[in-house]
Amino acid sequence: xxxxxxxxxxxxxxxxxxxxxxxxxxxxxxxxxxxxxxxxxxxxxxxxxxxxxxxxxxxxxxxxxxxxxxxxxxxxxxxxxxxxxxxxxxxxxxxxxxxxxxxxxxxxxxxxxxxxxxxxxxxxxxxxxxxxxx
Amino acid sequence: xxxxxxxxxxxxxxxxxxxxxxxxxxxxxxxxxxxxxxxxxxxxxxxxxxxxxxxxxxxxxxxxxxxxxxxxxxxxxxxxxxxxxxxxxxxxxxxxxxxxxxxxxxxxxxxxxxxxxxxxxxxxxxxxxxxxxx
Numbered sequence: 001x002x003x004x005x006x007x008x009x010x011x012x013x014x015x016x017x018x019x020x021x022x023x024x025x026x027x028x029x030x031x032x033x034x035x036x037x038x039x040x041x042x043x044x045x046x047x048x049x050x051x052x053x054x055x056x057x058x059x060x061x062x063x064x065x066x067x068x069x070x071x072x073x074x075x076x077x078x079x080x081x082x083x084x085x086x087x088x089x090x091x092x093x094x095x096x097x098x099x100x101x102x103x104x105x106x107x108x109x110x111x112x113x114x115x116x117x118x119x120x121x122x123x124x125x126x127x128x129x130x131x132x133x134x
Numbered sequence: 135x136x137x138x139x140x141x142x143x144x145x146x147x148x149x150x151x152x153x154x155x156x157x158x159x160x161x162x163x164x165x166x167x168x169x170x171x172x173x174x175x176x177x178x179x180x181x182x183x184x185x186x187x188x189x190x191x192x193x194x195x196x197x198x199x200x201x202x203x204x205x206x207x208x209x210x211x212x213x214x215x216x217x218x219x220x221x222x223x224x225x226x227x228x229x230x231x232x233x234x235x236x237x238x239x240x241x242x243x244x245x246x247x248x249x250x251x252x253x254x255x256x257x258x259x260x261x262x263x264x265x266x267x268x
Contacts, residue, residue, distance in 0.1 A: 039230055045230060076169035080213045098232050100212075102213075112210075112217050114219075116250025119177070
């Protein structure tokens with residue numbers, strides 16, 4: 001699997017863990033070696049693995065947390081780091097996200113996520129992310 | 135200058151170009167070798183150097199574009215890539231930004247910027263970014 005496809009696979013694993021409300025899968029998505037940070041929509045920055053994972057535990061344990069799917073994901077690789085930008089579909093509204101990954105062992109792990117509102121929408125024919133695990 | 139300080143310096147150069155409405159300085163901030171993308175607040179993703187710089191020309195040529203200062207910048211280095219998260223102060227309101235840089239030649243160049251709304255505020259004693267050029 002090439003780098004770009006591997007990064008898109010890791011990006012989809014993030015959204016799959018989100019949809020499944022699977023905190024163990026979410027934990028596995030995030031880097032264990034590199035600094036991690038997260039900006040949930042409207043929130044301030046969360047820095048540090050323990051703090052980031054605590055935020056996800058709170059979100060994933062909330063039965064009202066949204067079902068999020070990525071759309072129109074685009075990946076760029078910068079050596080041992082990579083960036084995915086994608087829309088996040090929640091019902092019929094969209095957020096836009098920047099997800100940064102670092103190469104770690106034989107795969108890519110998430111090191112940063114920021115999502116926020118957008119008035120834009122993905123192309124109407126954009127499928128779920130290539131590499132989606134379903 | 136260590137990597138972290140050099141990245142913060144590049145981050146401040148970005149905001150300085152923004153404040154000065156200096157399109158040449160803004161052009162110099164962005165990578166010429168690596169893929170670039172940009173998510174202005176509320177916008178969709180802009181991908182490609184020509185498209186990103188066109189968006190900045192439009193913003194910087196608008197006399198009503200805001201005066202933006204970074205606050206509480208935090209940097210993490212991932213080999214030849216780096217991430218700065220910071221608040222953006224606009225009058226008395228704040229946005230939150232993720233700025234990704236790539237090592238290029240003897241410095242660091244911006245490859246991605248996303249800014250969006252936040253209800254959080256930086257610590258009250260947070261100064262402008264260390265390395266500020268003033």
